[in-house]
Amino acid sequence: MKALDALFEANKIAFSPFVFQTVNTMMELGMMDLLFETKEGQTIGQIADKTSISKYGVTVLFEMAECAEIIERDEQDRYTLTKVGFFLVRNPMTLANFHFTNKINYKGLFHLTEAIRDEKPAGLKELGEWKTIYEGLSSLKEEDKKAWFEFDHHYSDNSFGEALKIIFRQHPKQIFDIGGNTGKWTIASTSHDENVKVTIFDLPQQIKIAKANIEDNHPNLASRVNYQPVNLLDPSSEIPGGADVYWMSQFLDCFSEEEIEAILLKIKKHASTDATVFIMETFIDDQRFPAAKYSLVATSLYFTVMANGNSKMYASSVFKYILAKAGFEIVKSHQLHENSFHTILECKIKS
Numbered sequence: 001m002k003a004l005d006a007l008f009e010a011n012k013i014a015f016s017p018f019v020f021q022t023v024n025t026m027m028e029l030g031m032m033d034l035l036f037e038t039k040e041g042q043t044i045g046q047i048a049d050k051t052s053i054s055k056y057g058v059t060v061l062f063e064m065a066e067c068a069e070i071i072e073r074d075e076q077d078r079y080t081l082t083k084v085g086f087f088l089v090r091n092p093m094t095l096a097n098f099h100f101t102n103k104i105n106y107k108g109l110f111h112l113t114e115a116i117r118d119e120k121p122a123g124l125k126e127l128g129e130w131k132t133i134y135e136g137l138s139s140l141k142e143e144d145k146k147a148w149f150e151f152d153h154h155y156s157d158n159s160f161g162e163a164l165k166i167i168f169r170q171h172p173k174q175i176f177d178i179g180g181n182t183g184k185w186t187i188a189s190t191s192h193d194e195n196v197k198v199t200i201f202d203l204p205q206q207i208k209i210a211k212a213n214i215e216d217n218h219p220n221l222a223s224r225v226n227y228q229p230v231n232l233l234d235p236s237s238e239i240p241g242g243a244d245v246y247w248m249s250q251f252l253d254c255f256s257e258e259e260i261e262a263i264l265l266k267i268k269k270h271a272s273t274d275a276t277v278f279i280m281e282t283f284i285d286d287q288r289f290p291a292a293k294y295s296l297v298a299t300s301l302y303f304t305v306m307a308n309g310n311s312k313m314y315a316s317s318v319f320k321y322i323l324a325k326a327g328f329e330i331v332k333s334h335q336l337h338e339n340s341f342h343t344i345l346e347c348k349i350k351s
């Protein structure tokens with residue numbers, strides 16, 4: 001890279017929050033949608049009229065957005081979205097990442113140095129007084145909760161269809177959905193197979209939400225769903241035997257390497273040797289697109305500063321190492337393809 005280009009890149013980083021908040025403001029004031037809707041472009045005056053914002057306000061935002069190549073101007077001073085701008089307003093992954101960054105992480109990231117130094121989620125106090133974000137999920141402000149769940153669900157929902165085909169090849173009768181959250185997988189699997197029973201394991205606050213969600217919105221499935229409120233970080237907590245499938249989707253990345261091993265050992269303690277453990281994760285070394293890897297690496301810092309201070313998005317090699325250490329063997333690694341970022345590790349207790 002030439003020195004002048006590097007200087008420009010360095011200054012883009014120095015001003016990156018300005019660009020981020022410019023896009024956020026243009027979204028909140030409806031300017032991004034207005035630009036999306038009119039192919040021939042809009043002048044600053046037209047945008048000012050339509051949004052009831054001063055020409056000064058539109059000008060400072062548009063100058064920043066133009067410099068950042070989010071919008072472009074033609075000879076008649078009409079602005080349109082660039083491809084980057086288009087993805088910011090209409091690409092589901094980018095939107096989930098954007099709102100998650102803004103609502104959940106933006107203020108908290110100010111405390112990153114403290115979080116790294118103390119291995120504590122030092123930014124979490126910006127949202128509430130909890131030890132981990134998981135204890136506070138159900139009490140987040142509505143708009144923050146929406147951003148967290150849309151981010152979480154964006155990544156797992158797209159993979160459930162393909163995952164169901166893999167898990168139900170074995171015709172399980174009893175699944176334990178560990179870290180089952182609002183019950184999305186439980187609903188998907190009990191709808192997929194009319195005989196399967198599922199028990200959701202999660203923190204008491206989440207179990208309450210999952211139970212209400214299933215009983216109110218899916219009463220036909222409710223008789224086949226059981227609930228186990230549990231804090232799996234509590235050393236005295238147990239995961240009982242009795243399941244033929246132990247399912248953990250985007251769950252183990254919420255923990256440190258030592259905690260992951262401890263949870264796997266809790267499963268091993270009571271599970272039958274015939275049982276299968278399926279672990280669905282987005283591994284940073286399994287991604288086909290640079291945007292996906294970038295999203296995951298950034299998500300690690302969410303774990304550092306907001307979630308718990310000690311977990312991350314892992315490379316598959318780390319999980320392989322921990323599984324072997326805990327006494328599991330990977331029977332098969334399923335790389336999902338249909339619009340998905342996930343890998344499913346199919347594991348058995350080593351004999």
Ligand SMILES: C[S@@+](CC[C@H](N)C(=O)[O-])C[C@H]1O[C@@H](n2cnc3c(N)ncnc32)[C@H](O)[C@@H]1O
Nearest residue numbers: 134156179181202203206230231232233249250
């Ligand atoms: C990232 S979400 C994954 C949700 C879901 N399985 C999915 O694929 O979308 C992680 C879940 O783990 C739960 N969890 C986090 N820490 C936990 C703990 N110590 N004990 C039990 N569940 C926990 C959270 O409450 C949350 O529902």
